[in-house]
Amino acid sequence: MIARVFEEQGLTTTGLVLIEEHAERVKPPRMLAVPFYFGNTLGEADNPELQHKVLQATFDLLTSDQGPILERYPEGKIPDVMIQGSEANKLPQVNETYSPDMSPADELTALRGYYEQWVNSRNGRTAVGLTGIPQRRFRGIVRFLESYINEENADMKERPADIDIPQFVRYCVDDLKAFYYEARMAQRPNGSDVDIHTWFWSNTAMGNLVMLLAEYMRNSPDQSVNTVAYGIAR
Amino acid sequence: MPRLEHLSEIVRKQMLMWPCLEYDDTPWTPMAKPLSKSKLGLVTTAGLHVRGDKPFIPNQPGGDTSYRVIARNTNVQDIVQSHASIGFDHTGIYRDINVTFPIERLNELESQGKIGSLSENYYSYMGALRDVTGIIENTGPDVAQRLKNDGVEVVLLTPT
Numbered sequence: 554m555i556a557r558v559f560e561e562q563g564l565t566t567t568g569l570v571l572i573e574e575h576a577e578r579v580k581p582p583r584m585l586a587v588p589f590y591f592g593n594t595l596g597e598a599d600n601p602e603l604q605h606k607v608l609q610a611t612f613d614l615l616t617s618d619q620g621p622i623l624e625r626y627p628e629g630k631i632p633d634v635m636i637q638g639s640e641a642n643k644l645p646q647v648n649e650t651y652s653p654d655m656s657p658a659d660e661l662t663a664l665r666g667y668y669e670q671w672v673n674s675r676n677g678r679t680a681v682g683l684t685g686i687p688q689r690r691f692r693g694i695v696r697f698l699e700s701y702i703n704e705e706n707a708d709m710k711e712r713p714a715d716i717d718i719p720q721f722v723r724y725c726v727d728d729l730k731a732f733y734y735e736a737r738m739a740q741r742p743n744g745s746d747v748d749i750h751t752w753f754w755s756n757t758a759m760g761n762l763v764m765l766l767a768e769y770m771r772n773s774p775d776q777s778v779n780t781v782a783y784g785i786a787r
Numbered sequence: 788m789p790r791l792e793h794l795s796e797i798v799r800k801q802m803l804m805w806p807c808l809e810y811d812d813t814p815w816t817p818m819a820k821p822l823s824k825s826k827l828g829l830v831t832t833a834g835l836h837v838r839g840d841k842p843f844i845p846n847q848p849g850g851d852t853s854y855r856v857i858a859r860n861t862n863v864q865d866i867v868q869s870h871a872s873i874g875f876d877h878t879g880i881y882r883d884i885n886v887t888f889p890i891e892r893l894n895e896l897e898s899q900g901k902i903g904s905l906s907e908n909y910y911s912y913m914g915a916l917r918d919v920t921g922i923i924e925n926t927g928p929d930v931a932q933r934l935k936n937d938g939v940e941v942v943l944l945t946p947t
Contacts, residue, residue, distance in 0.1 A: 554919045555830060555912065558927030559942055560814040564828075564934060568944030572802050578809045581944075582816075591875030594945050595892075598883035604892050608943075612822055612901075615941065621813040637873070677864040680881045682838045716842075723845045727869065734881050746878040780846040784873050 556581035567614045569594050569607070573623065580621045583614040587626045638754040638764050638786040657758040658695040661729070664736040665689075671739035680731035683724040686711050688732060694725045698762060702769045719770065719781040726763055726785050733759055754786075806917055819940055828906040828939040829859075830930065832914035833880070833887045833947035834870030837861055842869035849918025854926050856933075857909045863890060868947075872915040875947055887947045906937045914946055 556566040560582050570576045571594065573586035587607060589596055596603035607626060614622050668688065672679045681688055686709075693709065700707035701722060712721045730753070737749050744752075754760040763786050770782035819825070834843050836855035844851045857866060863884050868877070879886040890909070896902045910930045912922065934942060 554808065554922060555832070555927055555930075556942075556944055557810070557814055558923055559830075559931045559934075560816045562928055562931035562935070563816055564931055564942050565816045565818050565825075565940060566942045566944055568942075569946060571946055572805075574803060575805060575807050578807045580810045580813045582813050592877060592887065592947055593879040594887050594947055595885065595889055598879045598886045601885070601892065601895075604885055604889055605895075608889060608892055608896070611943065615818050615822060618817065620815055675864075678884075679864070680867055680877070682867045683842050683869050685839065716844075720845055724842060724869065730877070731881060734878060738878075738882065746876055749878055750876075777846045784845050787873070 554579055554581075556584070565615065567611050569611055570623075573625070576623050582620045583617070583622045585611045585614060585624055585626055588628050638760065638767070640754075655758045657699075657762045658692045660758045661691055661695060661732070664733065664740075667739040668732050668736035671735040674739065679735060681728050681735070684711060684721070684728050686728070688728075691729065691732060694729060695759075695762070698722065698725060698766055702766055717777075719775075719778045722766070722770070723781045723784055726766065729759060729763070733757065808919065822902055822941060823900055824903045825940045826904045826906060826938050827893065827902050828934045828937070828942045829888070829890070829893060829909040829945070830912070830934075830942055831888050831909075831945045831947070832912045833868060833945065834913045835866050835868050835884075835888055835911040838865045838867050842867075843913045845869070849920075850916035851913045852916060852919065852921030852926055853913075854930055855911045857911055859890070859905055859907055859909055861890075866890075870914065870947060880947070887945060889943075889945065893943075906934060906939045908933070908937060910934075 556568055557579065559566050566581070567583040568581065568585070570584045570586050571589070571591055576584045576586065585607070587594060587596070595607045610626055614624060665688070684694065686694060697707050697709050708718060709721065712718070733753055734749055737744065737752055741748065754764070767782045767786035770778050770785065773779060835857060836842065837857055840855055843853070866884055866888070868880060885891050893902065893905055897905050912926070916922070
């Protein structure tokens with residue numbers, strides 16, 4: 554849709570699309586339909602060669618003098634389909650270290666070394682940061698989420714005034730997930746993406762807490778809370 | 788439809804029933820000159836923004852149609868994502884932002900002379916919108932004007 558708006562304003566556009574069927578309906582001027590899974594638009598992380606090939610194919614569409622053009626990128630390596638929390642327990646376990654007695658806050662602290670190792674190895678790059686709360690104070694986020702589930706009128710002083718509590722809960726969960734995933738990528742460098750999803754949802758106290766949180770929010774009479782639940786776990 | 792075949796039944800149906808606007812025609816602005824002599828801008832619907840900038844709102848009805856400015860020289864360390872959907876795999880972008888937002892790949896292509904030049908600012912929207920009226924009427928033309936003011940002729944669009 555953005556391509557159409559830009560083109561009407563006199564800009565030439567080319568782009569990538571993950572759902573070819575949507576482009577057939579919207580009819581943007583030039584689109585390359587890629588076979589990769591959502592989140593991997595240019596093919597694969599840390600694979601600049603493939604990313605450049607995909608970009609070149611996208612820019613090649615600019616040489617046509619009429620459209621719409623909707624071309625397919627040839628089938629290549631297709632990353633595994635990710636799993637959602639409710640699907641994780643149906644898969645073979647990749648790790649048996651999780652103890653139901655472990656508290657999410659203690660587990661988080663135990664993973665901190667790996668998280669910091671990951672960030673250092675990436676020259677400071679991290680997906681953590683939506684709440685603005687430093688990761689060394691994430692135990693406070695865990696306490697907030699546990700209180701929220703227990704209907705204790707939970708809030709955090711770090712929540713910006715224009716962000717309501719359910720929205721802030723979402724940012725908290727996104728920060729915790731990013732922390733865990735990045736820690737796990739350092740702890741298990743050769744683990745596949747599916748391994749990481751399975752580990753988080755099946756083998757961690759935090760995955761369990763996030764599932765409980767989503768269930769609690771799904772049962773809220775407030776529809777905007779239900780919407781947030783859908784973006785937390787399903 | 789080989790791609791949809793990779794998805795679960797539920798996701799496949801959800802994607803096929805997505806409330807896209809439908810058109811019969813296509814607006815078309817021809818290339819004025821080769822890419823190697825053009826100025827290119829990058830626009831994504833990956834819900835990215837600079838760390839410390841206001842995150843996108845996850846529970847806005849129809850979706851958040853606002854946009855964020857990401858200066859081209861922003862360190863990749865300072866770009867984060869607040870996408871409303873968990874229907875995509877975040878691990879790719881945790882590992883390498885270029886898999887969705889090829890900021891470093893474009894710098895390489897400019898250095899190699901394959902792209903004439905790059906705009907000062909890139910732009911980011913939220914994806915998975917169910918109501919795109921705000922983009923059609925307001926934020927789309929607004930970003931287009933900003934890009935044109937920056938001398939941009941060609942725009943690369945990336946989803947997540």
